Amino acid sequence: MVPEITDRHHQQMEADGFTIFEGVFSADEMRALDCVLETFFENHRKKLKAQGGTDFINRADEILFTYGIAEQDERVAAFIKRPEFVALSTAFLGPNTDLYWNQTVYKMPEGQKEFPWHQDDGYIRVEPSPYLTLWLAIEDADEQNGCIRVLPGSHKRGLLPHSESPIGLVCYDNEAPDQGIPVPLRQGSLACFWSLTVHKSGPNRSKGVRKGYVIQYSAEGLRHYGQADPIEGKLAVARSGAAV
Numbered sequence: 001m002v003p004e005i006t007d008r009h010h011q012q013m014e015a016d017g018f019t020i021f022e023g024v025f026s027a028d029e030m031r032a033l034d035c036v037l038e039t040f041f042e043n044h045r046k047k048l049k050a051q052g053g054t055d056f057i058n059r060a061d062e063i064l065f066t067y068g069i070a071e072q073d074e075r076v077a078a079f080i081k082r083p084e085f086v087a088l089s090t091a092f093l094g095p096n097t098d099l100y101w102n103q104t105v106y107k108m109p110e111g112q113k114e115f116p117w118h119q120d121d122g123y124i125r126v127e128p129s130p131y132l133t134l135w136l137a138i139e140d141a142d143e144q145n146g147c148i149r150v151l152p153g154s155h156k157r158g159l160l161p162h163s164e165s166p167i168g169l170v171c172y173d174n175e176a177p178d179q180g181i182p183v184p185l186r187q188g189s190l191a192c193f194w195s196l197t198v199h200k201s202g203p204n205r206s207k208g209v210r211k212g213y214v215i216q217y218s219a220e221g222l223r224h225y226g227q228a229d230p231i232e233g234k235l236a237v238a239r240s241g242a243a244v
């Protein structure tokens with residue numbers, strides 16, 4: 001269901017750097033996406049094994065990242081171009097948008113590890129910044145299973161220095177008094193935030209896998225920082241406000 005994008009959403013993005021869209025997809029739609037993704041993982045593993053290649057999944061112990069899915073699977077490519085995403089990406093980025101990055105982030109049950117405070121811009125610096133991150137709850141995400149947490153207003157601080165940790169880059173202290181706010185999401189809901197918004201996610205202490213799909217959109221023509229040419233090979237999502 002294409003969400004209503006209100007002034008309140010725009011004001012929250014401006015002031016806090018994030019907003020929420022509840023119930024964008026139904027449980028049936030999320031189960032269908034889950035099936036498509038599971039088939040993709042299985043086929044891809046088989047293909048890599050046959051080629052004698054290494055696993056494309058970057059395993060950070062309890063957290064499984066699988067990226068570049070829409071670029072390899074036409075059913076997922078169709079999903080990230082759905083009218084819901086055309087509406088959201090163009091509302092916040094203007095009429096011409098591309099898919100910048102997409103990855104599933106699955107947290108294994110009964111884990112201990114957090115994914116640390118960071119800005120998405122901290123990983124690869126691009127222009128124009130910020131771009132838009134949509135975090136889709138394939139299943140319910142809450143504090144028990146490691147939902148994301150954001151630092152409201154942190155997008156206004158610009159790009160912060162990041163340091164390395166065994167799980168990922170870190171730009172904010174876990175012991176700082178302000179630990180932001182949790183963003184629990186029901187299945188099919190989306191957290192929407194800027195690539196400069198500082199966020200993290202907690203450990204999955206539940207008995208099930210916590211499944212999130214991170215889909216990032218940019219204005220057409222995104223470039224690596226300081227470079228003139230656009231990054232090639234990005235999937236076009238909208239032109240003049242309409243689906244491509």
Ligand SMILES: O=C(O)CCC(=O)C(=O)O
Binds near residue numbers: 105200202
């Ligand atoms: O899904 C998560 O647990 C965190 C993912 C995240 O922050 C990211 O991909 O930038």
